[in-house]
Amino acid sequence: MTTDIPMDKTTDDTTKVSTPEATPIIPLPHAAARGLTVAGSALALIGTFLAWTWTDEFPGNLTVTGYPGGLQVLTLVGSALTLLFALAGYGIRGLGWLTPGGKNSPVLLAALGVLGVTGYAMGAIAQELGGLVNLEPGAWVSGIGALVAVVGALGLPVDQPYDAGDPDPHLWGRVRHALTAPEPRRAKDLPSWLEILIIAAGFGVGLYVFAYGISTEYSELFIGFLIIAAFGFTAVTRAGLLKRLSALTAKHRNVTLGAAFAAAICFPFTQTNDQFALIGANILIFATVALGLNVVVGLAGLLDLGYVAFLGVGAYAAALVSGSPASTIGVTFPFWAAVLTGAVASLIFGVVIGAPTLRLRGDYLAIVTLGFGEIFRITMNNLNGNSGPDVTNGSNGIPQIPDLEILGFNLGVPHDVLGHELTRSANYYLLMLVFTIIVVMVFRRSAESRIGRAWVAIREDETAATAMGINGFRLKLLAFALGACLAGLAGTVQAHVSYSVTPEQYQFAGPVPPNSAFLLAAVILGGMGTISGPLIGAALLYLIPAKLQFMAEYQLLLFGIALMLLMRFRPEGLVADRRKQLEFHETGQLDVPEDKPLPEGATGVAKAGA
């Protein structure tokens, strides 16, 4: 072990290796451990080029030798990542940038990801085709390689010395510790064109991963994708790359926003299948509404459990003026007017509901908004000409909403743009993207203003906020109305995307997002008060149920379990804003005052004062 210390020191001069506490979980000599990891991941990589099974009954056709397909690709990517991280540990020039933070925990995480996805693939083959005999040698090569890599990675010294001096006696505690890594140090400045290029590359990779996830064609591949994405993402985070990237994005914020939307615009051009573009459009609708809810919940701290009603108001308003033959009004507004109608209708509805309910606080507000959300749905059901005036056709809803035509551009038919055919869903995806950009701008600009600060102050302590001269009720109503208006905007597009609006689309909880429970979950899962949080949360919450149709019955159960686990281990959400990060994780804060030992003479005075 000692022989390798200088190698590590060339890239990282922290004390981790030199402390006697940094013993690995499996006591192996350093060189042997790293050798095992490299060999194992290389083996797993080679295995992906061999056949894993004999029949193409298992989806993805894993029978071809010399060309990886389906789940093999995921193993390939994972083992390549492991190999890179493991080789970076040798101090090879040009790979040092890969691990500015943790050196060995990313190796372990990536190796675990490979083992997870390979093991899952082998299990799925054995289960679906009936027995382990269906596995060809290639699967065993990859599987054993992955296992060897994990054993080797467990033999690598841990990145952070143990706090208390002696290692945690429990194996689980030691494994968890081995997965942690120190924060990367500040990177030296690069030329700004290079930094911008790195941001662009980062978003490019993000877009590719996201597009790959959306276009997974069978659920085995999607599960494998989730496994490798989760482990890979954590590994990249532990390696400190994400920290480096977010430091760059914080420096070039407008470039980042631009890159993010450029990546989002590119998405439909990566899709040839209309079905996947539709998923993209629906994710955007869901994400935009979640971001609107984030104004209400994340900034102003008003727990709104009936938020989907505002989406419904926007959608119904747009449907009624869309010129649908089923519309009871029978007028046809141009799109811009329909959008205004939807937004204003939602705004009015928000003010009407908000004015009486916002006098309540906390749980009471949540219950009342839950009630109003249901009242909206039931009212739409009852305005059927039978139990009330005929406005919404009751439970039939308003079907046959015509496709939009904006400036002579019919969104309902495919168009050829730059040699790529944009389908109907792709058109709507791009239209919705415009609205997402608007909502992102509204969120960002309002959050960084006097109004946004007042909202956060109300969330923190309403009594103190009013004592500071903030008109609590007015500002809460403003947040509520703004949130409603943003949801209404999204609703106007949603009506056209889904061809019809019915009351059943706007429930409190249901299997298909967006509904109020899922919207709130997206905000909390993603990270309250952030922009990217609800977008990521909404994407995950939409994709996972859409891709894993087979577990439809258990979906809400699994969803509940996942949410509980998240609240236990990462209460600030996937993307934490700085405040929340500090709020939930007391340790490791930079600005906690140090406990300095008092000088001898001072103790007497302090005691007298106390």
Place this chain on the structure above:
Amino acid sequence: MTTTTTAPTTTTVLDASGVTMRFGGLTAVRGVDLTVNTGEIVGLIGPNGAGKTTFFNCLTGLYVPTEGKVAYKGTVLPPKPHLVTQAGIARTFQNIRLFANMTVLENVLVGRHTRTKEGLWSALLRLPGFRKAEEASRERAMELLEFTGLAAKADHLARNLPYGEQRKLEIARALASEPGLLLLDEPTAGMNPQETRAAEELIFAIRDQGIAVLVIEHDIRFIMNLCDRVAVLVQGEKIVEGPAEVVQADERVIAAYLGEPFEGAPGAAEAAEVEAAEADAAEGDAHSTTEGDDK
């Protein structure tokens, strides 16, 4: 009733007359009159539960007084906290109520809320005045942080400040609303003597800026150093008001804090007798002396 010690040229900032606050059958504050003039530091003391904080809440609009009225610079205050702050009365809280998860600077910026006008449209469209107003607010907030000695910690979360600095931040936040009268509810609670001294200096500095100060405090020494005038509240009623020395010597105040001597209370002779007896006992039983001393 006002026994002002300051020069007659000063004007009245706060004029509370006959403020009464009842909670059901309980009368927490009964007919309290109090005036505060410009450039004055007035203390409000009284035993626990005397109604000091309730009176404060009546002044700041958190409670609507059952009877009586509160006027600020001649205009009667509306019973809404944010309007009171807008009129020019700012306060701090007995148990610190900072916006714990906002930074120090943001806390002070929230205090600027009433003195800035930029609304949602201005923020969304980034209208011409927006950036200028925002910069002016930031500048003013940083000045206040310099004034209270917190400028170096502007980017820290308020919750991570040490206790004494949280108190200072609360004062800075209150000052950000450009008040004519500052109400401090136990500003030195839990502070050590050095911190108390610093707080005293800070309050004098605030007074020198022309802001009248009304302080609730338990630390009598602090009040005596600080205040031009002290009012004593006992069981919801103001029993004395006047210069610090006068109040300190007043029998009723002593009675309120320490209780009245009962009839046939031990005189000097009895006291001497007890002392002699104790001295005897101490000599007789040397083992217990150390413990006895501690007690």
